Amino acid sequence: MSILVDSDTTFIVQGITGREAVNLTRECLDYGTGAKVVGGVTPGRKGREVHGVPVFDTVAQAVEHHGRPIDGSVVTVPPAFTKDAVFEAIENAIKLIVIVTERIPRRDVAQMVELAGLRGARIIGPNCLGIIVPDVIKMGGIGGPAKDAAKAYSPGPVGVISRSGGMTTEMSSTLTATGLGQSTAVSIGGDAIIGQTYAELMPLFEADEATQAIVIYTEPGGRMEAELARWTTENQSRLPIVAFMAGKFMDEMPGMSFGHAGTIVEGIQDTAAEKIARLAEAGIVVAEEISEIPGLVKQAVSERTPV
Amino acid sequence: MRTDAIFIGIQVDDAVAGDAELAKRLDEACPVDIYDGSEGVVRIRRENVDECVLCRLCLDASPAETVKVIKLYDGDAVLT
Amino acid sequence: MRFFEYEAREIVKRAGIPVTTFGFATTPEEARRAAEEIGGPVVIKSQVLTGGRMKAGGVQFADTPEEAAEKAGPVLELVINGQEPRGVLVDTKAEVEQEYYAGVVWDGIRKQPVILFSDMGGIDIEEVAEQHPDHVGRQHFSNILPLSEFQAKQVVAAVGVTGPALNKLVPIIKRLAQMFVDNDLTLCEINPLGRMADGSFVALDAHMDMENEARARHKALLEELGVGDDETREAREPTAFELAGEAVDNASHRGVAGNVTEFDGNIGLVIGAGGGSLTLFDAVRKYGGKPANYCEIGGNPSVEKACGLAKLVLQKPGVEKIAVMMSIVSNTRVDIVARGVIKACLELDMDPAEKIAIFRIPGAWEDEGFKILKKYGVEYADRSVSMHEAAERAVEKIGGRAA
Numbered sequence: 181m182s183i184l185v186d187s188d189t190t191f192i193v194q195g196i197t198g199r200e201a202v203n204l205t206r207e208c209l210d211y212g213t214g215a216k217v218v219g220g221v222t223p224g225r226k227g228r229e230v231h232g233v234p235v236f237d238t239v240a241q242a243v244e245h246h247g248r249p250i251d252g253s254v255v256t257v258p259p260a261f262t263k264d265a266v267f268e269a270i271e272n273a274i275k276l277i278v279i280v281t282e283r284i285p286r287r288d289v290a291q292m293v294e295l296a297g298l299r300g301a302r303i304i305g306p307n308c309l310g311i312i313v314p315d316v317i318k319m320g321g322i323g324g325p326a327k328d329a330a331k332a333y334s335p336g337p338v339g340v341i342s343r344s345g346g347m348t349t350e351m352s353s354t355l356t357a358t359g360l361g362q363s364t365a366v367s368i369g370g371d372a373i374i375g376q377t378y379a380e381l382m383p384l385f386e387a388d389e390a391t392q393a394i395v396i397y398t399e400p401g402g403r404m405e406a407e408l409a410r411w412t413t414e415n416q417s418r419l420p421i422v423a424f425m426a427g428k429f430m431d432e433m434p435g436m437s438f439g440h441a442g443t444i445v446e447g448i449q450d451t452a453a454e455k456i457a458r459l460a461e462a463g464i465v466v467a468e469e470i471s472e473i474p475g476l477v478k479q480a481v482s483e484r485t486p487v
Numbered sequence: 488m489r490t491d492a493i494f495i496g497i498q499v500d501d502a503v504a505g506d507a508e509l510a511k512r513l514d515e516a517c518p519v520d521i522y523d524g525s526e527g528v529v530r531i532r533r534e535n536v537d538e539c540v541l542c543r544l545c546l547d548a549s550p551a552e553t554v555k556v557i558k559l560y561d562g563d564a565v566l567t
Numbered sequence: 568m569r570f571f572e573y574e575a576r577e578i579v580k581r582a583g584i585p586v587t588t589f590g591f592a593t594t595p596e597e598a599r600r601a602a603e604e605i606g607g608p609v610v611i612k613s614q615v616l617t618g619g620r621m622k623a624g625g626v627q628f629a630d631t632p633e634e635a636a637e638k639a640g641p642v643l644e645l646v647i648n649g650q651e652p653r654g655v656l657v658d659t660k661a662e663v664e665q666e667y668y669a670g671v672v673w674d675g676i677r678k679q680p681v682i683l684f685s686d687m688g689g690i691d692i693e694e695v696a697e698q699h700p701d702h703v704g705r706q707h708f709s710n711i712l713p714l715s716e717f718q719a720k721q722v723v724a725a726v727g728v729t730g731p732a733l734n735k736l737v738p739i740i741k742r743l744a745q746m747f748v749d750n751d752l753t754l755c756e757i758n759p760l761g762r763m764a765d766g767s768f769v770a771l772d773a774h775m776d777m778e779n780e781a782r783a784r785h786k787a788l789l790e791e792l793g794v795g796d797d798e799t800r801e802a803r804e805p806t807a808f809e810l811a812g813e814a815v816d817n818a819s820h821r822g823v824a825g826n827v828t829e830f831d832g833n834i835g836l837v838i839g840a841g842g843g844s845l846t847l848f849d850a851v852r853k854y855g856g857k858p859a860n861y862c863e864i865g866g867n868p869s870v871e872k873a874c875g876l877a878k879l880v881l882q883k884p885g886v887e888k889i890a891v892m893m894s895i896v897s898n899t900r901v902d903i904v905a906r907g908v909i910k911a912c913l914e915l916d917m918d919p920a921e922k923i924a925i926f927r928i929p930g931a932w933e934d935e936g937f938k939i940l941k942k943y944g945v946e947y948a949d950r951s952v953s954m955h956e957a958a959e960r961a962v963e964k965i966g967g968r969a970a
Contacts, residue, residue, distance in 0.1 A: 200898075259780065285751050285781035286673060290710040293678050324897020324931055332895060332950075344842020346865075349930075350894035353950055370841055372753075373678050399845060402675045426845035429852060435802030438826060438861065439841040441780070442675070447693060468853075470846070471953040493913065494906050494939060519869070537906055538870050541935070560939040 182313040182364040183339070183384040183391075184276060184302075187213045191252035191276070191319055192242050194265045196220025196230050200321070201256040204280070206231050208254075210326035212316045218246045221265075239272040252276035254310065254320055262306070263288040270301050278320045279305035279375070283441070286373045293375050303375025307440065309345030309367040314352075322367055323349050336361015338477060339385040339419070341378050342397035343370050343404075343440065344426070351395055351424065351470060358474035363391040370399070370440025377404045379411035386417060393477045394421045398455060400430045401443040405455040409462035420480030421464040422473055428452040488529075492536035496557035497521060503553045504529045516548040541566055568777045568800040571614045573656045574792045575773035579757065582746035584739050586770045587659035598639035601657035602632040608660040611638050616800065617648040625652070628660060649803070661771060666759035668692055669740055671747040673754075679707040682744055684722045684736075688759035702726050714744055735768055750788070751781030808883060812862065815875035822868025822899065824876040832857025834924070834965055835880035835889035837873070837908060840865035843894030843954070850958035851890070856965070859886045867899045873907025874914070881915055881922060888924040890961035895950055901928050901936030909943050920944035924964040927957035 195201050197220070208215040209231055219242035220235045222228075228235040236242045243250055253269040255262060255277060262281045269277050270292075277296065284306050296303045304311060310320015314333040322345065323329030332353035338360055342348040345367040352365050366381060368374055378396055385391045398405050405423075412421060430438055431451045437444040445451050456466050465480060467473045489498040503509055510524030519538040522545065523530040543566065545554050556566035570578070573591040580586045590601025591614070602609045613625030620626050625647050629635040639655050646652075666688030674681045684704040687695050696703045704725030708718050719740035723733050739760070747755050755775040762768055782789065799805060805813070812827025826844075834856050838847045844863045851858050860880055864873065880889050891908050893899065905926065912919040926940055929950035940947040948957050 260783075283780045285778050285784075286753070287710065287748065287751055287778075287781070290673075290678050290680075294710045321898065328897050328931055342842070344840075344845075344894075346840045346894040346896070347842035347846065349897060350843070350846075350954065353895055353929075354953070357951070372673065372675050377676070397842060399842065404675065407676050424846075426842055426849060428849045430845075433802075436828075438828070439845040439863065443841075443845070469850070469953065469955040471955060493910055537910065540900070540903070558935075558938075560942045561935075 181388050181390040182316065183381070183388050184304075184311050184364065184366070185252065185313060185317050185319050187316050188216070189251045189276075189317060189319065190216040190218045190246065191254060192219045192221060192239065192250055192274075193217060193233070194221045194239070194253055194255045194269065195257035196233065196235055197222040197225050197228065198256055202230055204254065204256065204321045205233060207321065207325050207329070208318055209233075211318045211323075211329055212313070215317050215319065218242065218250060239268045239274070243272050249273050252278065252319060254278045254280060256280045259284045263292055266292040266303070267295060270295055270299050275301045277301060277303045277375070278308065278310045279303060279369070280308065280310070280320060282307040284371070286371065289371065289373045293373065296375065304366060305369040305375060307371045308369035308374075309348065311367070312365050314362050314365075320367070321345070322365065332356060333365065334361040336363065337390060337392035337481070338362050339388070339391040339394045340365035340396075341381055341394065342367055343399050343442070344397055347397045347426070351397060351473060354470050355395065355474055355477070360474050360477060363388060370442055372402060372442035374442075378408040379404070382408070382411055382415075382417065382419075385419060386415070391419065393481050394419050395473055395477060396421060396423045398423055398425050399427045399439055399443045400445050400452045400455070401450050403449060406449065406458045409458045409464065412464065413462045418484070420477070420484055422467055422476045422480060423459050423464050424467045424470060424473060425452050425456055488531070490531040490533050490536055491557075491559060492533060494558070494560050495536050495539040496559050496563070497531050497536055497539075498555040498557060499529050499531070500553040503550065509549055512548040513545050513554070516544040518542060518544065521545070568779050568782060568798075569616045570775050570777065570792075571616065571653055572612065572773060573614055573654070574794070575755075575775045576656070576770070577792060578746065578750060578775065578788070579770050579773045582742050584742050584746075584757070584770050585768065587661050589656055589658040591654055592639060592657055593643070593654040595636040595640045595643070598655055598657050599632045599636035602629060602635035605657065605659050609635050610658045610660050611635060611642055612656040612658060613642050613645060613647060614653040614656055615647045615650040617650055620647060623647045658771075661761055661769060662764055663759070663761035663771070664764055665762045667736075667762065667768075668695070668756070668758045669743055669760050670754070670756035670758065671744055671752070674707060677707050679710060680744065680747055682706045682708065682718070682722045682740060684726060684740065686726050686728055688761075692756070692758070708744060714741060714748070716741055719744065731766055732762065735766065739768055750785060751778045752776060753778050808860070808879070811879055812876070815872065815879055818875060819869050819872050822864070822872055823866040824862060824864050824868055824872050826861065826863045827876070827879070828861040830858050830860055831885070832859045833885050833887045834961060835859045835883060835886040836862060837864065837877050837880055837889055837891045839863050839893045839899065840896070843892075846894065846954055847892050847958055850955045851962060853955070854959040854962040856958065856962035859883050864893065864904065865899055868903070868907070870903055870907045870910065873904045874910045877908040877911035878915060881911060881917065887965055888922055888961070890924045890958070891926045891928065892954065892957050892961070893928040894954060896928055896930035898931065900932040901930060902932045902939060904928055905936040905939045909939065909945065924961040925957050927952060927954065
């Protein structure tokens with residue numbers, strides 16, 4: 181099984197006629213059992229097709245054409261138009277929205293996330309590559325073209341959550357090379373405010389029988405790791421977690437942002453050192469190098485599984 | 488005519504190089520602006536040749552065997 | 568993007584929050600005139616984007632306009648934490664009965680702004696929160712519902728403030744929260760917010776950051792304040808090397824060669840993408856390497872852009888070799904980056920096999936990329952070599968000859 185999406189998930193691509201969106205659509209259609217991309221939206225382009233996917237002017241038209249509610253949307257429109265596009269998706273009853281767009285002001289993001297919360301919808305991102313269930317479906321650019329994604333991702337017991345899209349693939353590929361597949365990998369985005377944090381995705385993985393362990397990629401900046409540490413302690417999670425922390429050098433460079441918009445050391449709680457301490461306190465293993473992750477996962481799983 | 492950069496060489500059959508229609512098609516097809524069709528003949532912008540992304544769109548836009556993309560780093564292998 | 572205090576004050580004033588009469592001066596003569604207009608004892612404050620002004624001597628007091636001019640001179644010359652002041656703020660010296668703190672920041676977990684209020688102003692709010700948690704009120708507010716007065720009232724009342732002070736503070740706090748939203752701020756603080764002898768409240772200092780991504784929608788304000796488009800207002804001023812990196816990135820629109828940051832080591836880094844760069848920079852340092860720079864390539868750059876970045880790094884004084892490394896790529900192409908970095912070496916009359924310590928970029932178009940690297944004798948690695956192993960190999964090749 182998986183979280184968030186499965187082989188039946190239907191979705192649209194908002195901004196589908198953009199260059200990157202055209203590639204992304206191709207990749208999703210080609211991967212696994214073939215994503216059900218039931219439409220695309222670009223205002224003024226109704227009637228066109230992108231790789232056989234019909235293009236509409238509005239989300240409402242796409243829903244009407246499909247004849248049933250649509251599960252998700254991948255939003256790839258420019259930053260100034262993203263909020264409107266996401267509101268449109270939410271108000272047309274779409275429940276899972278992956279925002280690929282980078283550089284959206286956080287006030288806009290916060291508005292989208294709050295509206296999604298009121299409507300029972302979930303936002304992944306922004307500034308993310310989306311979700312992949314190995315060999316089944318990918319929603320977003322994660323892993324790249326289908327044949328490249330197939331090299332890195334394989335089905336299995338590890339849930340992956342990462343603030344970096346590229347590192348989602350690097351870590352999954354490392355797991356795959358040692359025979360550890362992934363149940364679902366989620367690129368949650370690198371901004372200061374994102375739709376779903378580690379702690380918000382944990383209940384889904386917790387409820388997913390296929391998942392036996394979690395691997396996370398984290399960076400300096402924000403309080404998301406502390407929130408995860410608290411969640412795992414309070415809920416006595418059945419899932420062992422292995423974390424990798426990048427950007428330790430940033431502890432010496434307060435006020436400067438590297439890597440992603442949300443990655444900046446503004447206070448002591450933002451530092452890599454502080455986060456590693458928090459995670460360790462909650463029993464989360466922190467790997468020094470990516471290559472140690474598979475061994476740590478295997479060890480953690482064997483310690484939790486009664487013989 | 489043939490133009491070689493460091494990694495990529497482009498060869499256009501002289502028999503078709505003067506074809507204004509082809510020049511226009513190549514200019515429009517190439518995503519990295521290797522072909523200049525503005526003067527009614529096929530011209531190659533040498534400075535852009537190494538930007539070739541091996542997309543084959545120029546091959547699709549021209550009669551068979553008239554345009555060749557050569558990978559100088561791969562024993563002069565011709566892109567097919 | 569950080570505002571200078573004199574700019575922040577102006578924004579506070581425009582939001583309808585009472586401020587003391589102040590002026591901005593870049594010469595002693597201007598300071599004298601500003602003090603004259605104020606007409607009484609003044610405070611002269613250095614305008615720098617760093618803390619510790621008071622300790623450094625960047626804050627002075629004067630009773631007369633002449634004294635203001637005299638005191639402003641040295642403050643205008645004083646470098647604080649490596650920063651030359653933009654000018655001085657000449658401010659009314661206010662008789663304050665009590666100092667309060669009011670601020671708004673983002674809470675990334677609740678994903679809402681939170682108003683912070685304290686009756687212990689004048690000191691760092693983090694310190695108050697730690698040592699006197701009952702003296703800090705917190706109130707989140709919605710991103711989509713209109714801001715309501717009761718929210719301001721609750722946060723003030725939370726620390727025990729009542730009576731006329733409460734009623735006077737509520738509109739100020741509400742305006743502050745509205746100002747935070749309207750200007751796309753990521754942080755705003757009035758500290759101290761002073762209660763005067765007559766019971767009124769006045770903002771005596773203001774500190775604020777605007778989100779870079781939102782600058783475009785505040786063009787009018789920034790223009791009026793005189794903030795130039797080219798002012799990054801980062802934690803430190805960009806170096807010539809960093810500006811050259813920006814020029815490489817801006818030279819062509821395809822892909823990104825971003826965040827070029829200067830360090831003083833001997834290993835040149837051509838690395839990416841966001842998370843990959845953070846990981847690789849740490850990895851080089853873990854194995855004892857001294858990076859000459861940081862950067863992030865991504866988004867499928869052109870050969871020209873990869874070449875431009877590599878040239879910049881190769882030519883940086885002290886750089887012996889470059890390491891070209893990324894996490895597995897799916898959009899950026901291995902062959903295009905390989906062409907770019909080799910081209911850079913060739914055009915600088917350098918041998919790619921000697922200058923490129925290692926090339927570790929697995930992923931999209933790697934077969935083509937590896938053919939190119941092989942032809943030029945460059946050591947390369949596929950995904951079976953971890954990012955840390957690649958970094959270690961690069962450090963080894965330079966053989967601890969670090970300066």
